[in-house]
Each structure stands twice: as C-alpha cells, then as structure tokens.
Amino acid sequence: MHATTKQTYGERAAQHPNACAKRMLELMETKKSNLSLALDVTTKKELLEIADKVGPYICLLKTHIDIVDDFDQDLIEQLLALSKKHNFMIFEDRKFADIGNTVKHQYGNGIYRIASWSDITNAHGVPGEGIITGLKEVGLPLGRGLLLLAEMSSKGALTYGEYSSKTIEMARRNQDFVMGFITQRRINELPNEDFIAMSPGVGLDVTGDGLGQQYRTPHQVIVESECDMIIVGRGIYGKGRDVEAEARRYQEAGWVAYEERIRQ
Ligand code: S5P
Numbered sequence: 546m547h548a549t550t551k552q553t554y555g556e557r558a559a560q561h562p563n564a565c566a567k568r569m570l571e572l573m574e575t576k577k578s579n580l581s582l583a584l585d586v587t588t589k590k591e592l593l594e595i596a597d598k599v600g601p602y603i604c605l606l607k608t609h610i611d612i613v614d615d616f617d618q619d620l621i622e623q624l625l626a627l628s629k630k631h632n633f634m635i636f637e638d639r640k641f642a643d644i645g646n647t648v649k650h651q652y653g654n655g656i657y658r659i660a661s662w663s664d665i666t667n668a669h670g671v672p673g674e675g676i677i678t679g680l681k682e683v684g685l686p687l688g689r690g691l692l693l694l695a696e697m698s699s700k701g702a703l704t705y706g707e708y709s710s711k712t713i714e715m716a717r718r719n720q721d722f723v724m725g726f727i728t729q730r731r732i733n734e735l736p737n738e739d740f741i742a743m744s745p746g747v748g749l750d751v752t753g754d755g756l757g758q759q760y761r762t763p764h765q766v767i768v769e770s771e772c773d774m775i776i777v778g779r780g781i782y783g784k785g786r787d788v789e790a791e792a793r794r795y796q797e798a799g800w801v802a803y804e805e806r807i808r809q
Pocket of ligand 1: 609
C-alpha cells in the first residue's frame with residue numbers, strides 16, 4: 546500500500562504543494578465526498594437541473610461542455626453559481642491531445658474558454674511534454690490544475706505499460722501544474738509525491754454499456770485499487786434513475802470505502 550493511501554484527505558491537503566490539489570483535497574475532507582459526477586447530457590436545462598440536485602453530494606462536477614447543443618455563456622455563469630451554492634469544483638474533461646501551441650489556444654480561446662471557468666482539465670501524454678508546457682502557460686497563472694490520463698477504463702485501451710510509465714514521468718517533472726491522474730489504479734508514488742488518483746468506469750448495478758465502457762464498484766476502486774475519487778455518470782442520472790437517491794448512494798459507498806482504506 547502507498548503511504549498516501551493511508552492518510553486522510555485532510556492530512557494530505559495540509560501538506561500539498563500544488564494549490565489546486567490542496568483545494569480539492571480540503572473540499573473532499575470537509576464535504577465528506579470523494580464522488581465526482583460525470584454529467585454527459587446534451588441540453589443546458591438537464592445539465593443545470595441535475596447539477597443542482599446532485600450538488601450537495603459531490604466534490605467535483607465533470608463536464609463535456611462541447612456536447613451541449615444549446616451552449617451559451619449563461620450556462621457557464623449558472624454553473625459557476627451552482628458550484629458556489631453547493632461547494633463543488635468543476636472539471637472540464639477536454640482530453641487535450643495536440644501540440645503545446647494548439648492546446649494553449651484550445652484551453653484559453655474559442656467559444657468555450659475552458660481555462661476561464663474550469664478548475665481542472667485533463668490531457669493525454671501522447672504528444673509529449675509540450676502539451677503540459679502549453680496548457681501550463683494558460684492554466685497555472687489562474688490557479689488551475691491538470692490531470693494526465695495514465696490509464697483508461699474502456700476495453701482495449703492502449704494506455705498501459707511503457708505508455709503509462711512515460712506519462713507518469715511527465716507528471717513528475719511538472720508537479721506545480723499536474724495534480725493527479727485519470728487512472729484505474731493508484732500509480733507507484735515516490736517518497737514526498739502525492740498525485741490525486743481519479744477513476745472513471747464506476748457503477749454498482751452493471752458491468753458495461755455495450756460501447757466498451759467497463760464498470761467497477763466503489764470498493765474495488767477506492768480500497769483494492771487505492772484510487773482517491775470515483776467518477777460516476779450514468780449510474781447516477783441514467784434512464785429511470787432517481788438522481789438524488791443515486792447520488793447519495795454513491796457518495797456513501799465511496800466514503801465508506803475510503804474510511805475502510807484509511808483504517809487498514
Ligand atoms: O478512461 C476513461 C476516462 C474518462 S475521463 N473512461 C471514462 O469513461 N472517462 C469519462 O468518464 C467519460 O468521458 C465519461 O464522461 C465518464 C464515464 O461515464 P459513465 O456514464 O460511463 O459513468
């Protein structure tokens with residue numbers, strides 16, 4: 546087991562050098578939530594309604610802002626108001642994957658201006674370290690944080706072995722901006738390292754979605770794989786589900802698993 550896995554989120558927050566990671570861990574501790582909602586809906590109305598219902602239970606709202614048909618600046622303003630009302634952070638799951646100069650503009654410009662409102666975003670390591678340098682130029686002065694995709698949840702993903710190791714090395718060299726990983730299991734940490742491990746592909750009722758997604762339970766993710774945060778989408782807002790009841794269920798399952806882990 547890794548050293549950080551046995552520490553509380555609060556203990557880790559107190560000594561974390563990365564400002565965005567520190568804020569995230571503090572929030573997880575005070576809100577008693579390691580649940581992130583992956584809100585993949587395509588209308589502004591649904592996005593705001595579900596975010597308002599689930600807000601009390603989550604520490605992080607993950608968006609795919611480019612799938613919203615009626616996106617406008619008012620959506621961002623309302624989303625920011627909800628993040629204040631319920632005290633959650635925002636993560637635009639943009640999965641940048643281009644050269645440094647291009648991602649810099651994709652992050653800061655265009656109609657979405659992601660860096661202006663999203664606390665956290667993420668990137669693939671495939672273009673090499675320039676992708677981090679480019680994003681950092683825009684994000685670091687704003688106090689933003691970056692996650693690298695070390696491992697994906699989908700069947701047949703190419704993110705394993707040397708690719709994952711090299712991605713982790715890139716993160717190590719950029720700890721001022723890279724705050725953690727999207728991963729299926731906690732990466733091997735060196736002494737004095739603390740990367741937040743966030744894991745998608747989480748569900749209590751089904752094991753897949755017919756399109757390659759693979760689900761594991763909060764217990765598998767938090768206790769067995771030593772990740773810090775569960776990212777749950779359709780398990781909460783899928784067809785016919787009681788959104789609020791499911792959010793409460795996943796928050797509890799994630800927190801119970803975390804308490805079991807730190808007691809070990
Ligand atoms: O490896 C990954 C990485 C990500 S960020 N696998 C994933 O599924 N995701 C995202 O997590 C994906 O883009 C989606 O927004 C969410 C999973 O949603 P669910 O409905 O399958 O829980």
